[in-house]
Amino acid sequence: MMPVEAAAADPLEDAVLAARLFVLAPATFKGLVLRGPGPTREALVAAITEAVPLRRLPGHVDDERLLGGIDLAASLSAGKPVPRIGLIEEARGGALIAGMAERMDRGVAGRLAQALDEGGTALVLLDDAAAPDEAPPASLAERLAFSCDLAASRRWQGVTLAPCGGSLVAVGQLEDADLRALAATAEVLGVESLRALAFTAEAARGLAALAGRKTVDKADLAGAVRLVLAPRATRLPPQEPSEAPPEEPPPSPPEMSPEEQSDSDRQQPEPDLSEILVAAAKAAIPPGLLESLAQGKAPRRASSSGTGQKRKAATRGKPLGARAGMPRGGAKLALIDSLRAAVPWQAVRRCENGANAASPSAGPIIMRKEDLRIRRFEERAARVTIFAVDASGSAAAARLAEAKGAVELMLAQAYVTRSEVALVAFRGTGAELLLPPTRSLTRARRTLAELPGGGGTPLALGLNAAREVAEAVIARGRSAALVILTDGRANIAADGSPGRAQAAADAETAAKAIAARGIEALVVDISARPGPEGAALAKVLGGRFLALPRADARMLSAAINAVQPLGKAA
Amino acid sequence: MARFPFSAIVGQDEMKQALLIAAVDPSIGGVMVFGDRGTGKSTAARALAGLLPPIMAAGGCPYGCSKDDQARYPDVCGRGKMIKRPVPFVDMPLGATEDRVLGSLDLERALRSGEKAFEPGLLAKAHRGFLYIDEINLLEDHLVDLLLDVAASGENVVEREGLSVRHPAKFVLIGSGNPEEGELRPQLLDRFGLSVEVRTPKDIDTRIAIMKRVAENEADPEGFAARWAGEDEAILRRVARGKARLPKLVPDEEMLRDAAHLCLAVGADGLRGELTLMRAARALAALEGAKKITRKHLIAIAPSALRHRLRRDVLDETGSTVRITRAIAELFG
Numbered sequence: 082m083m084p085v086e087a088a089a090a091d092p093l094e095d096a097v098l099a100a101r102l103f104v105l106a107p108a109t110f111k112g113l114v115l116r117g118p119g120p121t122r123e124a125l126v127a128a129i130t131e132a133v134p135l136r137r138l139p140g141h142v143d144d145e146r147l148l149g150g151i152d153l154a155a156s157l158s159a160g161k162p163v164p165r166i167g168l169i170e171e172a173r174g175g176a177l178i179a180g181m182a183e184r185m186d187r188g189v190a191g192r193l194a195q196a197l198d199e200g201g202t203a204l205v206l207l208d209d210a211a212a213p214d215e216a217p218p219a220s221l222a223e224r225l226a227f228s229c230d231l232a233a234s235r236r237w238q239g240v241t242l243a244p245c246g247g248s249l250v251a252v253g254q255l256e257d258a259d260l261r262a263l264a265a266t267a268e269v270l271g272v273e274s275l276r277a278l279a280f281t282a283e284a285a286r287g288l289a290a291l292a293g294r295k296t297v298d299k300a301d302l303a304g305a306v307r308l309v310l311a312p313r314a315t316r317l318p319p320q321e322p323s324e325a326p327p328e329e330p331p332p333s334p335p336e337m338s339p340e341e342q343s344d345s346d347r348q349q350p351e352p353d354l355s356e357i358l359v360a361a362a363k364a365a366i367p368p369g370l371l372e373s374l375a376q377g378k379a380p381r382r383a384s385s386s387g388t389g390q391k392r393k394a395a396t397r398g399k400p401l402g403a404r405a406g407m408p409r410g411g412a413k414l415a416l417i418d419s420l421r422a423a424v425p426w427q428a429v430r431r432c433e434n435g436a437n438a439a440s441p442s443a444g445p446i447i448m449r450k451e452d453l454r455i456r457r458f459e460e461r462a463a464r465v466t467i468f469a470v471d472a473s474g475s476a477a478a479a480r481l482a483e484a485k486g487a488v489e490l491m492l493a494q495a496y497v498t499r500s501e502v503a504l505v506a507f508r509g510t511g512a513e514l515l516l517p518p519t520r521s522l523t524r525a526r527r528t529l530a531e532l533p534g535g536g537g538t539p540l541a542l543g544l545n546a547a548r549e550v551a552e553a554v555i556a557r558g559r560s561a562a563l564v565i566l567t568d569g570r571a572n573i574a575a576d577g578s579p580g581r582a583q584a585a586a587d588a589e590t591a592a593k594a595i596a597a598r599g600i601e602a603l604v605v606d607i608s609a610r611p612g613p614e615g616a617a618l619a620k621v622l623g624g625r626f627l628a629l630p631r632a633d634a635r636m637l638s639a640a641i642n643a644v645q646p647l648g649k650a651a
Numbered sequence: 652m653a654r655f656p657f658s659a660i661v662g663q664d665e666m667k668q669a670l671l672i673a674a675v676d677p678s679i680g681g682v683m684v685f686g687d688r689g690t691g692k693s694t695a696a697r698a699l700a701g702l703l704p705p706i707m708a709a710g711g712c713p714y715g716c717s718k719d720d721q722a723r724y725p726d727v728c729g730r731g732k733m734i735k736r737p738v739p740f741v742d743m744p745l746g747a748t749e750d751r752v753l754g755s756l757d758l759e760r761a762l763r764s765g766e767k768a769f770e771p772g773l774l775a776k777a778h779r780g781f782l783y784i785d786e787i788n789l790l791e792d793h794l795v796d797l798l799l800d801v802a803a804s805g806e807n808v809v810e811r812e813g814l815s816v817r818h819p820a821k822f823v824l825i826g827s828g829n830p831e832e833g834e835l836r837p838q839l840l841d842r843f844g845l846s847v848e849v850r851t852p853k854d855i856d857t858r859i860a861i862m863k864r865v866a867e868n869e870a871d872p873e874g875f876a877a878r879w880a881g882e883d884e885a886i887l888r889r890v891a892r893g894k895a896r897l898p899k900l901v902p903d904e905e906m907l908r909d910a911a912h913l914c915l916a917v918g919a920d921g922l923r924g925e926l927t928l929m930r931a932a933r934a935l936a937a938l939e940g941a942k943k944i945t946r947k948h949l950i951a952i953a954p955s956a957l958r959h960r961l962r963r964d965v966l967d968e969t970g971s972t973v974r975i976t977r978a979i980a981e982l983f984g
Contacts, residue, residue, distance in 0.1 A: 109869060144747075144748065144751070187745060187789060188744070188745055188747075190745070191744040191745025191747075191785070191786065192744045192745075194744075194745075194785070195742060195744045195785075198693060198697075219688065219832070220688070220745075220785075220786060223688045223689060250870075254863075254866055254867075254870070255862075255866070257859065260859040260862050260863065261855060261859055263862070264855045264858040264859050264862070265855060267858070268853070268855070268858075273687055273689065273690075273851035274687065274688055274689025274690070274851070275689045275690065275691060275851065275852075275858065275861050275862075275865075276688070276689035277689060278858060278861070278862055279861075279862055279865040279866070279869075282862050282865075282866055283866070283869065404749075405811065425756060425761035426756075426761065426767075428761065428764075429761065429766070429767050451811075521830060521831050521832065522830075523830045523831050524831050
C-alpha cells in the first residue's frame with residue numbers, strides 16, 4: 082500500500098487511523114484536534130467513546146470545577162465543608178472532550194496544558210473555527226499528537242474503530258536511520274517543535290502495533306509523518322530543480338498542483354527513506370495551507386496547531402470575572418459574586434454581632450462593603466490601529482522603507498501601552514491583511530521586512546480590506562482607527578482591472594463605506610510630491626490629512642502620534 | 652510521573668546555565684526563557700526542581716519558614732521542629748486567579764468554625780524555592796506586576812477580605828513564553844535577572860538524540876530517571892558547593908569596571924544591568940568552583956544578563972545578542 086494514494090481518499094480514513102492510535106495509547110498521544118463540525122465528526126467521536134470514556138468539558142468551566150475544591154453549595158447546606166473532585170481528576174484514565182475549542186478560555190487552556198504535561202490526562206478538542214484567525218489554543222494543540230480536518234469528509238456511516246492487534250509496549254524502539262529520516266522530514270516541512278517529532282516516532286510505533294507487528298517498517302513511518310507532521314507543516318518541501326514547471330522559473334517558493342507532485346514523485350527512480358516520508362507528508366498537507374504556503378506567505382506559526390491561525394482568545398469580549406470594588410463609575414455590581422464573598426463570613430459576623438454561630442442559616446445575610454464585587458469586562462480601551470500601506474510603485478518606490486519604519490515605531494510604542502496594530506498592504510491587483518491585530522513586535526518586524534513593493538495602486542481594495550479588519554475589531558468590542566499611507570493616486574479598480582477613472586470612483590465608494598461606519602481615519606501622503614488626491618480621500622473619509630514629503634520614519638511616527646495619540650483610551 | 656532528569660536534557664546550555672545560576676544565587680531575580688513551543692523550556696524548568704539541595708524548614712509550617720523567617724514573622728509560622736524537605740517548585744497555571752496566587756480566606760475553616768483564617772496561596776508555597784509560569788507573556792498584567800513585586804520584596808502582604816497577613820515569599824521566578832504570541836512589557840522584562848533565548852536545535856543528530864531520550868523516558872520513566880540519577884546528583888553537589896562558595900567571592904575593582912564599561916557600551920538602561928551582571932558572574936564563578944571572578948565569567952554571562960535590557964531600536968535589525976557580543980569584542984578584544 083502506497084501512503085500517497087491512501088491520503089487521496091476521504092479525510093476520515095486518516096482521522097480514524099489517528100483515533101485508533103489515540104485509543105491504543107491515550108497517555109502517550111495525549112489526544113486529537115478534530116476540525117470541521119458535521120455528522121462525520123459526531124460519528125467518529127461516538128466511535129472513540131466506545132473505547133475511551135470521554136468526559137465533556139463545558140467552555141465556561143471554572144477553576145474549582147476543573148481542579149476540584151470545596152463544593153460551596155453542598156457545604157452551605159450541610160454546614161460543613163464538602164470536598165469535590167475536579168473534572169481533570171474525574172476524567173483520569175479516559176479523556177476530556179471540549180466543544181468549540183477555538184473559543185476556549187485561556188485560563189482553562191493553561192490548566193489543561195499543565196495537566197497534559199503532568200500525564201494521565203488526554204484531551205479531544207473539537208474545533209469549529211469559522212474565521213481564519215480562530216483556532217484552538219496553540220498551547221493545547223501543540224501538546225496533542227493529532228490534528229484532523231473532517232470538514233471535507235462525506236462519510237459518516239459505519240464509522241468504527243477496528244480493534245487493535247498489538248500494544249505499544251511490544252513494539253521495539255526506532256532504528257537510528259529511521260529517527261534520522263523523521264528528523265530530516267520535520268526539517269524539510271519546517272516543523273521545529275521537538276514534541277511533534279517525539280509524537281511522530283511514537284505514532285510510527287503505534288501504527289506497527291495496530292498492524293500487530295513488533296518492528297516499525299517504512300509504511301508506519303510514512304503514516305506517522307502523514308498523521309503528525311503534515312498538519313503542522315509550515316513550509317512546502319523544496320522541489321527538485323529538474324522537475325520545475327517551465328512557466329515558473331523564479332526562485333520564489335514552488336507552486337505545484339498535487340497532481341504534478343505525485344507525477345514528479347513517481348518519476349523518482351529509487352528515493353531514499355526521507356524522500357518517501359516527505360512525499361507522504363506532501364500529499365496530506367491540508368489544501369488551504371498548501372495554497373498559502375505556495376504563495377510564500379507561510380503563516381509561520383512555527384509549531385502551533387497547523388490548521389488555525391493566530392490565537393486571540395483573550396480579547397474576545399468575554400466578561401473577566403469579578404473583582405472587589407464599589408459599583409460606581411459605570412462598574413456593575415456582580416450580585417452572585419458579592420453574595421459568594423459574603424457567605425463564608427456569615428458565621429464570623431454573627432459571632433461578632435453576638436449571635437449564635439451554631440445556626441448559620443438564621444437571620445438575613447450580613448453584607449459588608451468589602452463583599453461587594455464588580456463585574457469586569459475585557460478592557461474596552463484596547464485600541465487597534467490599522468495601517469493600510471500603499472506598497473504600489475507610485476507611492477512606494479523610495480518611501481516604503483519609511484512607512485515600514487513608522488509602523489514598527491508605532492508598534493513598539495503600542496506594545497508599551499497595550500494597544501494593538503494591524504497591517505494591510507495593497508499593491509498590484511490585490512490587498513491583503515499581512516498582520517492581523519497583534520502586539521508582537523517580532524511578528525510585525527518579519528512581516529514588514531518581507532513586504533514587497535511595486536505595481537499598481539488598488540486603493541479601493543486596500544480601503545475595503547482595512548474596513549473589514551476594522552469591522553471585525555469593532556465587533557469584538559474594541560475601537561479601531563485607520564492610518565492610510567498612500568498618495569491617493571488609484572489606478573486599479575475594485576475588480577482588479579486597470580483604469581484610473583473607475584479606480585478613483587471605486588476608491589471613493591470604499592472611502593464612503595468607511596466614513597459611514599464612523600471609523601476614525603487618517604490619511605498620510607508620504608510621496609515625494611504630494612498631490613490633491615490624498616487630501617480629497619481624507620475629505621471623503623471624514624478624516625484628517627497629513628502630507629509628509631520628506632519625513633523619515635521617526636518624524637512620521639511623531640506626526641501620526643500628534644494627530645492621533647496611540648493607546649489612548651477610546 | 653517521574654520528572655525528566657535535568658542532566659538528560661540535550662543541548663540548551665544557555666538555559667541550563669541560567670537556571671543553575673539562579674539556583675546558586677536566588678537574589679539574581681528570576682529567569683525569563685524565550686522560545687518557540689516544543690523546545691524544552693518547561694521540561695528544563697520542571698527538571699530543575701528535582702536537583703536542588705534540600706532545605707531545613709519548620710515542620711508543619713505552610714510557608715516552609717527557615718530559622719530567620721521564624722524570628723521575623725513570628726505570627727505566621729507554624730513553629731514546628733526543623734525538618735529537611737525538598738526545595739519547593741510551584742508550577743503556576745496561566746489561569747490562576749489572584750486569590751489562588753496571593754492566598755485568601757480559608758473557606759473550609761470559615762464554614763466549619765466561623766473562624767477568620769488565611770489560606771496561603773501559591774506564593775507561600777513557592778517560598779525559598781521556584782515559581783514557574785509558562786506563557787508568562789499571556790498572563791494578565793496586574794498578576795505579573797504583583798508577582799514581580801513580591802519577588803523583589805521577598806514578602807507577600809495581603810490586605811483584602813478583611814484579612815491582614817504578611818508572610819515571607821522569597822522565590823526565584825522563572826517565566827517562559829513565545830515572543831511571537833505577545834511581548835512582555837519592557838518594564839516587566841527589566842525586572843527579570845537573566846533572560847535566555849531557546850531555539851530548536853537544527854542539527855539532525857541533536858534532534859535524534861532528543862527523540863531517543865524522550866522515547867526512553869516514555870517507555871520506562873522510572874528506569875530512565877534512575878539511569879540519570881548519578882548525573883543529577885553531581886549537578887546537585889555542584890549547586891550546593893556553589894551556594895557555599897558564593898559569599899567568599901568578592902568582585903574586585905577591575906571586574907566592576909568591566910561590568911560598567913560593558914553596560915555603557917551596549918546602552919543598557921538603568922543600574923540593574925550592572926548589578927545583575929556582577930551577581931551572575933559571581934554565581935557562575937561559584938558554580939564552576941573558581942577562586943576568583945574573572946572576565947571570562949563576565950563575558951560568559953553577559954548576553955543572558957543584558958539582552959533584555961537594551962533599549963529597543965526597532966529600525967536596527969541586529970538582535971540584542973549580536974550587539975552584546977560586538978560590544979564585548981570591542982571592549983575586551
